[in-house]
Amino acid sequence: MRIALPLGIGLLLAVPAMAAIDTTRLPVKDVDFSFEGPFGTYDRGALQRGFQVYKEVCSACHSLDHIAFRNLADDGGPGFTEAQAKAIAAGYKVPADPNDQGEIFDDKGVRLTRAATLADYFPPPFPNEQAARANNSGALPPDLSMVVKAREGGPHYVYSILTGFHGTPPAGFTVTPNKYYNPYFEGWNISMPPPLSDDSVTFSDGTKATIAQEAHDVATFLAWASDPKMEERKRMGFSVIIFLLVLSGILFAAYRKVWKDAH
Amino acid sequence: MSGQSTYNPKSGFEKWIDQRLPLPRLMHDTMQTFPTPRNLNIWYTFGGILTFCLVVQIVTGVVLAMHYVANAGMAFDSVERIMRDVNYGWLMRFIHSNGASMFFLAVYIHMFRGLYYGSYKAPRELIWILGVLIYLLMMATAFFGYVLPWGQMSFWGATVITNLFSAIPLVGTHIATWLWGDFAVGDATLNRFFSLHYLLPFIIAGVVGLHIWALHVPGNNNPLGIDVKSPQDTVPFHPYYTVKDAFYLCLFVIVFAVVVFYAPNFFGNPDNYIQANPLVTPTDIVPEWYLLPYYAMLRSIPNKLFGVIVMGGAIVTLFLIPWLDTSRVRSCRFRPLMKQFFWAFAVVCVILGYCGAQSVDAARFGIPLVWVARLGTIFYYAFFWLIMPIIGLVETPKKLPASIAQSVLGDSAAAAAE
Numbered sequence: 001m002r003i004a005l006p007l008g009i010g011l012l013l014a015v016p017a018m019a020a021i022d023t024t025r026l027p028v029k030d031v032d033f034s035f036e037g038p039f040g041t042y043d044r045g046a047l048q049r050g051f052q053v054y055k056e057v058c059s060a061c062h063s064l065d066h067i068a069f070r071n072l073a074d075d076g077g078p079g080f081t082e083a084q085a086k087a088i089a090a091g092y093k094v095p096a097d098p099n100d101q102g103e104i105f106d107d108k109g110v111r112l113t114r115a116a117t118l119a120d121y122f123p124p125p126f127p128n129e130q131a132a133r134a135n136n137s138g139a140l141p142p143d144l145s146m147v148v149k150a151r152e153g154g155p156h157y158v159y160s161i162l163t164g165f166h167g168t169p170p171a172g173f174t175v176t177p178n179k180y181y182n183p184y185f186e187g188w189n190i191s192m193p194p195p196l197s198d199d200s201v202t203f204s205d206g207t208k209a210t211i212a213q214e215a216h217d218v219a220t221f222l223a224w225a226s227d228p229k230m231e232e233r234k235r236m237g238f239s240v241i242i243f244l245l246v247l248s249g250i251l252f253a254a255y256r257k258v259w260k261d262a263h
Numbered sequence: 264m265s266g267q268s269t270y271n272p273k274s275g276f277e278k279w280i281d282q283r284l285p286l287p288r289l290m291h292d293t294m295q296t297f298p299t300p301r302n303l304n305i306w307y308t309f310g311g312i313l314t315f316c317l318v319v320q321i322v323t324g325v326v327l328a329m330h331y332v333a334n335a336g337m338a339f340d341s342v343e344r345i346m347r348d349v350n351y352g353w354l355m356r357f358i359h360s361n362g363a364s365m366f367f368l369a370v371y372i373h374m375f376r377g378l379y380y381g382s383y384k385a386p387r388e389l390i391w392i393l394g395v396l397i398y399l400l401m402m403a404t405a406f407f408g409y410v411l412p413w414g415q416m417s418f419w420g421a422t423v424i425t426n427l428f429s430a431i432p433l434v435g436t437h438i439a440t441w442l443w444g445d446f447a448v449g450d451a452t453l454n455r456f457f458s459l460h461y462l463l464p465f466i467i468a469g470v471v472g473l474h475i476w477a478l479h480v481p482g483n484n485n486p487l488g489i490d491v492k493s494p495q496d497t498v499p500f501h502p503y504y505t506v507k508d509a510f511y512l513c514l515f516v517i518v519f520a521v522v523v524f525y526a527p528n529f530f531g532n533p534d535n536y537i538q539a540n541p542l543v544t545p546t547d548i549v550p551e552w553y554l555l556p557y558y559a560m561l562r563s564i565p566n567k568l569f570g571v572i573v574m575g576g577a578i579v580t581l582f583l584i585p586w587l588d589t590s591r592v593r594s595c596r597f598r599p600l601m602k603q604f605f606w607a608f609a610v611v612c613v614i615l616g617y618c619g620a621q622s623v624d625a626a627r628f629g630i631p632l633v634w635v636a637r638l639g640t641i642f643y644y645a646f647f648w649l650i651m652p653i654i655g656l657v658e659t660p661k662k663l664p665a666s667i668a669q670s671v672l673g674d675s676a677a678a679a680a681e
Contacts, residue, residue, distance in 0.1 A: 038525050066343055146343070149528060150536035226536075229346070229353045236354070237524025244517045251510040258506045262301060262498055 021172045023188040028153035028160045031216065035223060038238075041231050042224050047078035049203050050221025053214050056201050058144060061136060061192075063124035066145035067225050070118040076231035077224060085118055092116040094123050137178045139191030148219070148226035155219040160184040162215035165194035269296050293479055298497035299504050300485035302671050306376040307483065308511035309369050315512055316366040317471065321464050323359040327352075331411065333457035335450035338413035339538040357527040363405050364530040365519050367553035370398060378584075379605055381593030382484040388585035390481075393474040395581045400467045402554065407460035409551060413453060414535030419548045421448045421456070427561075430568040447541065487670055488593030489663055496667035547622050555619030556612050560643070562623055563636035573640060580647045587647050589655030597661040601654050608646045615639040 034043040051072070054064065069089035072080045080088065093113040098104050104112055116123070126132035133140055151157045164184035175181045179189040196211045203209055224230070270288040272278045281288055330349050332341035345352035374394070377383055383391035410421045425442050429435040444451030482491060491497055498504075522529060530552060534545050550558050557574050564570035580587075595602040618636040625632045664670040 066340075066347060071347075146536045150533050152533050154533075233353065233357075233524055233527070237520060240520050240524065241517060244513060244520060248510065248513045248517065251506065251513050255506045255510045258502050262503060 021170065023173070023183075023186075025186045025188070026160075026164075026183045028156035028184065029163065031156060031159055033155055033216075033220060033223070035220070035230060038234060040234070042076070042078075042220060044079040045205060045207070046217045046220040047224055048080070049201075049205070049207060049214075050217035050219070050224075051078050052201055052203065053196075053218040054144070054221055057195055057214075058218065059122070059125060061125055061132070061141040062144045063126075063141075064122040064145045064225060065124065065143050066121070068119065068121045069116060071228060073118075074228060077228060078221070082118070089116040089118055089120060092120070092123055094120050136191060141192070144222055145225045148223045150226075154226075155223040157184070158219040158222055159215050161190070161192075162196055162218065163212055268292050293475075293500075294505075295499065295501045297479065297500040298482065298491070298494070299500045300483055300491055300496060300667055301498045301503075302485050302487060302667050303483060303504065303507075304486055305511055306372065306379075307485075308508050309373040309376065310478075311508035312369045312512050312515050313366070313373060314471065315515075316362060316369055317464065317468060320359060320362050320366060321468070323355045323362065324461070324464065326355050327359055328461060331457075333411070333454050335413065335453050335539070338411060338453060342412045354523070357523045361519070361522045361527060361530060363408060364551070364553065365515075365522070366401065367405070369515070370401065371553070374398065375609060377484075378608075379595045379602075380484055380486055381488050381588065381590070381595070383585045384488075384588060384590075384593050385585070386481045387477075387484060390474060390477045391585055392582055393470055393477060395578070397467055397470050397474060398581075399578060400463055400470065404460060404463040404467065405551065405553070407456040407463070410453065410456045411460060412535060413539045415537045415539060415543070415545050416532045416535040416548070418448060418539030418541065419545055420550055421452065423548055424550075425452070427567075427571050427574075430571045432568070449541075484593060485667060486594060486596060487664060487667060488597070489667065492666050493668065495672075549620060552616065552620070555617075556615035556639075556643075557619075559615045559619035559636040560640045562619070563633050563640055577640075577643060580644070584647065584651070587651045589652045590658065590660070591655075592660040592663065597663055598654075598658055599661065600658045601651075604646060604650050604654065608642070611639050611642045611646075615643070 034040055034046065054062075069085050069092075072078055072088060073082045073085040092115070094116045096104065096112040096114040099112060106112055126135060129140060148154045148158060153160070161182060161184050164182045165180060167181065167183065169175055169181045169188075173181075173188065176189045179191055180193055181188060182190040196214045198211055199209050201209050201214060207213060268288055268291075270281070270285075270291040272281045272287070277287060280286070327345060330341065330345045330352065332338055342356065345356050347353075349355075377391060377394070406420075406424060410417045425439055425448060428442060429439040431438060440446060442452070443449065444455055482497075485491075532549060549555075557577060560577055561570045561574045564573055590598060590601065592598055595605050615636060618632045618639065621632050623633065627635075
């Protein structure tokens with residue numbers, strides 16, 4: 001049966017590790033985020049710190065394809081001013097359009113670049129998948145702009161992975177060469193080396209940069225990257241539901257009045 | 264009811280129209296004066312709710328199609344762009360994707376209501392059959408629609424379902440290739456699925472028209488399952504049922520809004536936010552929740568062809584219900600035995616759905632779910648092919664009330680109204 005085939009492949013892939021021990025990923029850590037619940041919003045400070053972590057750490061290997069620099073100044077986003085977002089963009093180089101000679105390479109064969117503008121998207125760290133794999137012992141670092149909504153557990157999953165290194169593997173589990181032990185990752189072998197350490201960034205707002213703090217902030221930032229319209233959505237939802245409740249009340253009164261003598 | 268028009272054109276313009284295209288007469292007779300049993304309960308409001316769902320899906324769908332790109336290389340990004348850069352695109356997309364779930368939620372309530380009150384029984388067989396046809400078209404439309412975002416579940420769901428056709432002996436693989444327009448699910452498949460996803464809702468709308476037309480010949484069934492006997496048994500559709508339908512529709516929309524605004528990814532699968540990749544198979548390929556009972560049936564059978572036959576047969580069976588039920592009494596209110604089996608059937612459908620959502624080798628309390636699904640499949644078939652015909656013959660129904668008016672208003676009031 002062909003439906004069984006994908007399952008079979010999945011099981012086969014898991015077999016080497018499963019031989020000794022069940023390496024199903026652990027349940028995610030239940031940390032609190034400011035944006036949970038019907039009235040939750042993104043913590044601007046956490047978004048800005050999280051962006052800093054992405055920029056100084058994650059972006060070395062992970063792209064952020066769906067985020068443009070203009071988004072940094074959007075409502076419901078990290079709350080940078082347009083001038084700040086412009087300044088951030090100017091710090092990035094993107095491939096330039098052909099110059100007036102029609103060339104896109106300079107004399108030495110290097111791709112011409114220009115400073116990024118608000119309209120540009122975050123440039124990827126590697127030009128293509130092969131380059132990304134070649135630089136990461138064969139593994140492909142996933143794009144992060146949708147990672148929170150593309151994983152069961154969302155921001156909790158991201159937080160758990162980032163804080164899930166440094167444990168001692170249980171007896172009977174051997175870490176594959178070139179991989180790292182992380183029980184929050186399916187199969188427990190993850191290709192990503194522990195990305196965060198205490199003080200791997202210096203926050204300008206004085207927040208102490210512990211691993212947990214950095215992970216929490218970058219999980220918040222990536223949650224926003226996945227769902228940039230969340231605040232607008234919740235705000236509109238509140239008005240819509242209040243409107244519908246009032247309308248229901250009016251309709252119920254009309255319903256009772258019309259039916260008063262009919263039963 | 265049909266043939267008894269009470270429309271009375273007043274102005275000269277209305278008379279002029281009425282002699283040429285009596286559309287106002289049709290509207291007047293079907294939506295205003297239409298005599299409707301006075302005892303319809305909350306479960307009878309779902310017909311109107313379903314019409315609302317269809318309109319919402321078509322309106323949001325037309326807007327989404329203005330921004331969507333049906334191309335295997337661009338579809339995934341175009342959906343994400345709708346969510347981020349199109350004005351209120353996130354709203355349109357979440358209404359549309361959750362609208363499908365709300366549509367199926369409503370249609371299942373509508374179908375179980377028909378089953379419970381015997382609404383498929385003579386003279387309403389064709390209403391039921393057209394309804395099952397709509398349900399089938401809805402499943403096809405939902406399947407095509409789920410492929411369009413071109414995420415991992417889109418791609419692999421399409422692969423699994425289209426591969427089912429290859430189980431047909433001799434011509435199966437040719438049919439699958441013909442469906443794909445290629446030798447695997449790819450760009451050609453995505454394009455034709457988009458075309459069909461845009462087409463089918465309008466066919467559904469047409470069949471809905473027939474469904475409502477057929478309804479207006481015998482008129483509504485009702486919770487008592489007895490025929491309308493006198494004008495005291497009915498009230499005009501407007502304002503009695505327009506206001507009642509509007510109230511319950513509003514409650515339904517509140518639930519809809521809670522999902523759209525506060526849990527828009529509740530019914531979705533996170534894997535569908537990963538772009539389709541033919542080289543990476545997800546560990547569990549799970550269809551949308553409304554197809555899970557059939558998926559459980561399919562997976563519970565080791566032979567692929569037989570599995571497809573059993574799954575298809577489960578839907579074909581629905582078309583035959585009007586003749587499988589031998590009871591003279593329509594409503595389960597007066598069928599003590601059938602009532603119990605009805606609820607058992609409802610529970611089995613939920614259990615089958617649960618089994619379909621779990622991985623194929625899962626077990627609960629030491630019982631492999633594949634065996635639970637097998638028992639559930641057997642019960643599904645037994646319910647329609649054995650229990651329904653036999654109980655109709657052996658069951659002693661309770662005494663039916665003399666009339667709807669007597670049941671609702673009591674003996675004295677009904678007599679006074681005579």
